[in-house]
Amino acid sequence: MSGVVFDLDGTLIDSAPDIHLAANEVLRAEGLGELDLPTVRSFIGNGVAVLISRCIEAVGAEETPQLHAHLSREFLRIYEGEPRLTRLYPGAEEAIRTLKGQGYRVGLCTNKPEAATAAVLEHFGVIDLFDALVCGDTLPARKPDPAPLRHAIEELSVRRVAYVGDSEVDAETAERAKVAFALYTGGYRKAPVEALYHDARFDHFDELPPIVNRLAPPPE
Numbered sequence: 001m002s003g004v005v006f007d008l009d010g011t012l013i014d015s016a017p018d019i020h021l022a023a024n025e026v027l028r029a030e031g032l033g034e035l036d037l038p039t040v041r042s043f044i045g046n047g048v049a050v051l052i053s054r055c056i057e058a059v060g061a062e063e064t065p066q067l068h069a070h071l072s073r074e075f076l077r078i079y080e081g082e083p084r085l086t087r088l089y090p091g092a093e094e095a096i097r098t099l100k101g102q103g104y105r106v107g108l109c110t111n112k113p114e115a116a117t118a119a120v121l122e123h124f125g126v127i128d129l130f131d132a133l134v135c136g137d138t139l140p141a142r143k144p145d146p147a148p149l150r151h152a153i154e155e156l157s158v159r160r161v162a163y164v165g166d167s168e169v170d171a172e173t174a175e176r177a178k179v180a181f182a183l184y185t186g187g188y189r190k191a192p193v194e195a196l197y198h199d200a201r202f203d204h205f206d207e208l209p210p211i212v213n214r215l216a217p218p219p220e
């Protein structure tokens with residue numbers, strides 16, 4: 001069997017505008033000011049705990065365990081609600097449906113927690129497209145540790161597999177897991193494309209199915 005595993009934020013969905021709204025709501029409530037969208041977008045990819053630490057540092061506050069726990073709780077309470085500004089990237093759903101039609105099993109490997117992941121996938125009516133979901137709180141380890149990606153591949157029971165992601169974190173995860181990696185250039189990466197490990201790159205999801213066919217040939 002063949003499979004393809006996707007990252008979520010910055011790969012399938014542009015979630016930064018909602019993450020930005022929720023972060024500013026909790027910062028404002030604590031009198032800590034606000035951050036602009038590019039700043040918050042640059043903090044996404046390593047999970048909620050890292051996002052909140054980066055926000056606290058960026059507003060010049062002192063991080064205490066209490067403040068971090070409080071902001072994380074409040075952030076998730078707001079963010080797990082109905083998505084307001086989040087969008088699927090153009091062609092992403094169609095590319096997944098094309099690959100499923102070719103017989104690929106499809107997984108998700110994100111650092112976003114399970115509840116928030118399920119909420120956004122259900123909102124867009126795409127949760128049933130996935131045969132395996134590995135989220136930021138599924139295992140003790142998170143990307144760039146290779147364990148979550150390996151776990152997703154095990155759950156899919158596939159031998160040939162490609163991973164699709166947008167960031168430094170995904171490139172490192174794929175390299176450490178020794179999995180073929182397709183880099184989506186339209187997400188939240190900070191380094192230039194050339195600086196990141198990848199086997200293929202694409203700017204639009206129309207280009208993805210043939211790339212996956214090459215990196216992980218379809219089931220016969």
Ligand SMILES: O=C(O)COP(=O)(O)O
Binds near residue numbers: 009045113
């Ligand atoms: O940082 C997060 O919470 C999630 O990011 P990811 O979906 O790109 O892994």
Ligand SMILES: [Mg+2]
Binds near residue numbers: 045170187
């Ligand atoms: Mg990402």
